[in-house]
Amino acid sequence: GAVVSQHPSWVICKSGTSVKIECRSLDFQATTMFWYRQFPKQSLMLMATSNEGSKATYEQGVEKDKFLINHASLTLSTLTVTSAHPEDSSFYICSARDAGGARFSNQPQHFGDGTRLSIL
């Protein structure tokens, strides 16, 4: 149980385009999902917390208008990198935890497989 699917796994696009990444909880409802960014050989940095039916909470230093998050259902959150540039190239990972539909939970986070984004 607690499977998180992320799509696409790899995307290459031209500078200036927008890229959408999907994060789905396959066998549980996720009222909250998390988006991380990982640079090569570095740790994961939380970008934002995605809340179903409400606005995402962004970490300090993360541009809200650059990284748009939509959590329209209990099983899907999307991250859109708008007007992507080479400096946005990175590995993006989402996570979710099975809270049984509750808003908050102390259950551990389960991660998707990640998306490697390359901007040319």
Added chain:
Amino acid sequence: AQTVTQSQPEMSVQEAETVTLSCTYDTSESDYYLFWYKQPPSRQMILVIRQEAYKQQNATENRFSVNFQKAAKSFSLKISDSQLGDAAMYFCAYRIMNFGNEKLTFGTGTRLTIIP
């Protein structure tokens, strides 16, 4: 602010042997969670083991166990009978035990190599 430190960027161990990965953290909270995650070359983050700070007993999951020293703020991971499939980046992570604040803070990771 909470910080997590992994002082060993790389470790290696002979197959079937035992290895210990170090992790220290800094927090003023008394209730929190600690985790070890594994990230193989496939890049997926896999939960290895979890420890609640209020529990004195060290967590164990098959070949994986932790040595949790709350006073010293230390949380090391011991891998027994190392297998080739254990090769990966290992991240130590901290989370405050507080509804409404589920932020995970990760260490910088330790790359574990298994020598056949």
